[in-house]
Amino acid sequence: MPKYELDRVFQALADTTRRSMVERLVRGPASVSDLARPLDMSLPAVMQHLQVLEACGLVRSGKTGRVRTCHIEPEVLRAAEEWITRQRTSWERSLDRLGDYLTEDPQATADQEPENRSTS
């Protein structure tokens, strides 16, 4: 999952309407009008949201007769989840290091954190 893809996934999730569509789809496949029914907007608007969800791979759909059936693609959801998890665990690890620093011999953790000792 390349960087720019994550842009699109998070962008897709950054909208209440689209998240509610995802919330519906994780419970099982649905047609476009199933998705549209609880939403207070025109069908074309729903279609556009759907396109955003498809463009980032979060949702797939196929047409049978005149009905388009949509379902989520959980791996993409997982990719976004993983990015966040990685950050959170990284933060927890650096908290631990801080704990070590505060209780241990000062020399042991000498040139770790600051990363920029001025540019001069």
Added chain:
Amino acid sequence: MPKYELDRVFQALADTTRRSMVERLVRGPASVSDLARPLDMSLPAVMQHLQVLEACGLVRSGKTGRVRTCHIEPEVLRAAEEWITRQRTSWERSLDRLGDYLTEDPQATADQEPENRSTS
């Protein structure tokens, strides 16, 4: 964490620059110019990204002398993570139900999924 907040959190994460700022901050606090150094854009641009991150609560900062020091707020990160996790597990549960449906007595799972048996 209300709905509209999640809008802003995901929106904040939907940008490579801001994600890279988060990736830096999970390793420890940093000043505005620390954050700006690896980025190929003007300082005001970085400030604007920072404001987006602060507006959704993902980052906090405080000023000491002329230096503003930023740090992440892991609970907000966690809230976003949790929304995704909830969807993924919900999807996994409905997969299980489908498995049951395919292997069990048809009557047991009778009026579950379709949710809309037409509107007529």
Added chain:
DNA sequence: AGAATGCTTAAGCGACTACTTGACTATCGA
């Protein structure tokens, strides 16, 4: 004091977003 550093404000600009309405096509059911 004067210069350098670190951040902040404001204005402007091109690109993108989330809708809308209106018209049109392709099934499906009676």
Added chain:
DNA sequence: TCGATAGTCAAGTAGTCGCTTAAGCATTCT
């Protein structure tokens, strides 16, 4: 076959986003 249903395409629009430059204001260093 005719009408209702399900989806699609196109164009327009108000508002937001990501960036820029230019100017300004504290703090710190010399």
